[in-house]
Amino acid sequence: MAQPMSKRAALKAAKQEAAVERLADVHIPQGAAWANAARDAAKARLVDMGMPARRDEYWKYTRPESLTTPEAEAATVLATGEAPIFDALDRLKIVFVDGVFSQAESDPLEMAGIEIERLESAASKDIHWAKDLYGVLEARGQSPVERPLAALNTALAADGIVIRVTGKAEKPVSLIYRHESEGSDAYLHHCIKLEEGADLTLLENGPAAARFNKVLEVDLADRAAFHHVRAQGRDHERRAATHIFARMGTESVFKSFTLTVNGRLTRNEAVIEMLGDDAVAHIAGAALGHGDFLHDDTVFITHDALNCESRQVFKKVLRSGAVGVFQGKILVKPGAQKTDGYQKSQSLLLDDDAQFLAKPELEIYADDVACSHGSTSGAIDDEALFYLRSRGVPTAEATDLLTLAFVAEAVDEIEDPRLAEEIIGRLEGWLLRRRQG
Amino acid sequence: MLEIKNLHVKLEEEDKVILKGVDLSVEAGSVHAIMGPNGSGKSTLSYVLSGREGYEVTDGTATLEGEDLLDLEPEERAALGLFLAFQYPVEIPGVGNMTFLRTAVNAQRKARGQEELSATDFLKDIRAKAKDLKIDADMLKRPVNVGFSGGEKKRNEILQMAMLEPKMCILDETDSGLDVDAMKLVADGVNALRSEGRSFLVITHYQRLLDHIKPDVVHIMADGRIVKTGGPELALEVENNGYADILAEVA
Numbered sequence: 001m002a003q004p005m006s007k008r009a010a011l012k013a014a015k016q017e018a019a020v021e022r023l024a025d026v027h028i029p030q031g032a033a034w035a036n037a038a039r040d041a042a043k044a045r046l047v048d049m050g051m052p053a054r055r056d057e058y059w060k061y062t063r064p065e066s067l068t069t070p071e072a073e074a075a076t077v078l079a080t081g082e083a084p085i086f087d088a089l090d091r092l093k094i095v096f097v098d099g100v101f102s103q104a105e106s107d108p109l110e111m112a113g114i115e116i117e118r119l120e121s122a123a124s125k126d127i128h129w130a131k132d133l134y135g136v137l138e139a140r141g142q143s144p145v146e147r148p149l150a151a152l153n154t155a156l157a158a159d160g161i162v163i164r165v166t167g168k169a170e171k172p173v174s175l176i177y178r179h180e181s182e183g184s185d186a187y188l189h190h191c192i193k194l195e196e197g198a199d200l201t202l203l204e205n206g207p208a209a210a211r212f213n214k215v216l217e218v219d220l221a222d223r224a225a226f227h228h229v230r231a232q233g234r235d236h237e238r239r240a241a242t243h244i245f246a247r248m249g250t251e252s253v254f255k256s257f258t259l260t261v262n263g264r265l266t267r268n269e270a271v272i273e274m275l276g277d278d279a280v281a282h283i284a285g286a287a288l289g290h291g292d293f294l295h296d297d298t299v300f301i302t303h304d305a306l307n308c309e310s311r312q313v314f315k316k317v318l319r320s321g322a323v324g325v326f327q328g329k330i331l332v333k334p335g336a337q338k339t340d341g342y343q344k345s346q347s348l349l350l351d352d353d354a355q356f357l358a359k360p361e362l363e364i365y366a367d368d369v370a371c372s373h374g375s376t377s378g379a380i381d382d383e384a385l386f387y388l389r390s391r392g393v394p395t396a397e398a399t400d401l402l403t404l405a406f407v408a409e410a411v412d413e414i415e416d417p418r419l420a421e422e423i424i425g426r427l428e429g430w431l432l433r434r435r436q437g
Numbered sequence: 438m439l440e441i442k443n444l445h446v447k448l449e450e451e452d453k454v455i456l457k458g459v460d461l462s463v464e465a466g467s468v469h470a471i472m473g474p475n476g477s478g479k480s481t482l483s484y485v486l487s488g489r490e491g492y493e494v495t496d497g498t499a500t501l502e503g504e505d506l507l508d509l510e511p512e513e514r515a516a517l518g519l520f521l522a523f524q525y526p527v528e529i530p531g532v533g534n535m536t537f538l539r540t541a542v543n544a545q546r547k548a549r550g551q552e553e554l555s556a557t558d559f560l561k562d563i564r565a566k567a568k569d570l571k572i573d574a575d576m577l578k579r580p581v582n583v584g585f586s587g588g589e590k591k592r593n594e595i596l597q598m599a600m601l602e603p604k605m606c607i608l609d610e611t612d613s614g615l616d617v618d619a620m621k622l623v624a625d626g627v628n629a630l631r632s633e634g635r636s637f638l639v640i641t642h643y644q645r646l647l648d649h650i651k652p653d654v655v656h657i658m659a660d661g662r663i664v665k666t667g668g669p670e671l672a673l674e675v676e677n678n679g680y681a682d683i684l685a686e687v688a
Contacts, residue, residue, distance in 0.1 A: 383527050384528075384529045386489055386490070386511060387523070387526070387527040388537070389515070390487050390488070390511045390512075390515055390520075390521055390523075391515055391537075391544075391597060392512050392516050392544045392545035392548065393540055395510070395512070397540065397544060401532055401540060402531075404531070404532075405529060405531025405532045405580075406531060407531075408531035
């Protein structure tokens with residue numbers, strides 16, 4: 001006699017069915033055998049785990065529907081007339097328009113200390129280093145928490161950039177994501193391999209598309225350093241699901257900062273595996289939202305080596321219906337002694353109609369570790385506000401100054417002062433525009 | 438300069454009356470001191486004048502050069518030339534001291550219809566004034582009052598006063614938490630700012646600050662009123678005999 005399906009099995013079957021359906025009519029790019037195999041494997045992973053659903057533990061606070069539908073909802077293209085962030089800096093520019101590489105707007109793909117190539121080109125070569133990275137870190141990052149949108153990306157992404165860094169890159173590589181078409185749905189997949197002692201700064205900016213699904217895989221060999229600063233686009237209705245997967249060797253350094261202002265929905269996931277001793281991983285973000293805005297930082301850091309340090313510093317400024325989500329986890333594996341892990345997630349709620357949902361998690365299997373978390377939610381400090389006003393600073397300006405001060409701790413995670421200044425400039429701009437209505 | 442008439446104030450939340458009819462007139466260029474026992478309403482007076490929330494004025498008036506203070510926002514009072522040196526200066530993590538001062542100076546200039554100070558002029562001005570108060574470059578760079586000692590916080594208040602050049606300065610227990618050397622430094626800073634067009638109201642519990650900042654007029658405050666007014670000798674009387682005698686005398 002057939003057993004009636006349990007509720008859990010029924011939900012899983014529905015998720016799997018949704019995955020099959022989602023993959024039914026999509027175009028899977030074709031390339032060399034290894035690339036086709038990686039994409040097929042990603043398809044199989046996705047079908048096995050199913051599409052994300054609201055009942056999933058890690059999708060409780062953020063509804064996945066608008067990120068999983070076959071068609072993206074349209075998003076108006078924001079015309080600001082301002083110079084884009086990082087414009088004044090010397091960097092190697094790589095431009096994608098609605099998720100498609102634009103040769104005309106990009107610099108030639110060459111720079112001392114790095115090999116750089118489009119994914120499309122790398123994936124068509126029978127022998128390529130990217131074979132050992134493309135979809136590999138993503139697949140590793142599917143356990144213990146599933147990340148179906150990243151598997152979808154590995155299966156579908158036709159474009160992106162692959163970079164192998166052998167020395168110290170002479171200037172930052174800057175990925176610029178332009179959004180031109182209202183209904184665009186973009187999938188980009190980047191792979192970065194840092195050889196021993198290599199050093200790269202990666203910049204990203206722009207809304208990319210109406211809906212953007214991006215995976216960034218970063219493999220750091222021993223003593224490699226990776227600095228990452230991104231500013232996600234300001235288009236109000238845009239949606240984005242991004243993943244960073246990083247694997248870290250001995251004494252390697254990974255630092256990532258993300259600024260998010262506006263956007264209807266942003267889910268930024270980061271999965272960092274610290275496999276070599278004495279590695280340092282810092283991931284930080286500042287998100288400012290007003291109105292129809294949901295920003296979700298979902299971070300998973302695994303300590304699997306001795307004496308590693310990890311920091312999560314996330315600040316959110318929310319008002320008029322904006323929602324912030326933080327799901328941060330530190331997993332300390334058996335034997336990962338002397339781990340120093342800290343996570344801080346704070347929100348500044350500028351009115352009563354804003355919401356912050358935080359779920360810090362620590363899971364520790366070693367006994368000689370220092371791990372902690374701090375999560376707070378509060379309003380502007382009345383004492384500080386009065387102090388500023390008593391010195392003649394009007395309320396609105398004083399509130400902005402205190403708001404900037406609130407996010408400063410996250411911005412301080414950016415090592416290069418020029419990049420920090422660029423970010424602060426954008427923060428000030430956002431606050432000023434809100435103040436002026 | 439500052440005219441306070443029959444000022445009655447209660448706490449908004451507790452329905453507790455703190456000031457019960459304060460009358461005070463501070464002439465331009467003069468230094469007045471208010472002394473009094475704990476709980477007499479001295480600090481409340483300074484907060485009400487500067488516009489802190491949580492107090493309700495139930496009667497009376499307070500004007501600065503004829504302008505009604507009580508209807509104005511704190512920042513408007515500051516732009517008119519009122520300055521309160523806090524008893525407990527507030528720490529503001531994340532805001533650099535220099536940024537804070539430049540924002541304040543320029544906000545006041547803007548409110549008065551003056552042009553903003555250029556970065557160079559501001560720097561020149563603040564460096565000179567900071568030097569007089571023995572405030573080093575590091576203190577200017579650090580976040581406002583964060584990690585400052587008691588003395589550093591009070592010197593920072595005086596630096597703000599020097600930069601903002603107010604007409605009416607209220608010093609709320611500026612001597613609290615200061616050792617003798619720090620008090621002298623703060624007093625020197627205040628004395629350097631004394632001028633014909635600038636008045637001071639020095640609120641203090643003890644006479645010792647008044648050895649360094651010599652007042653023209655001394656008021657004794659008790660139970661929400663000014664109960665006695667005199668010359669500097671009144672402060673000495675408090676020092677020698679305490680408040681009990683004076684309070685008994687006026688009771």
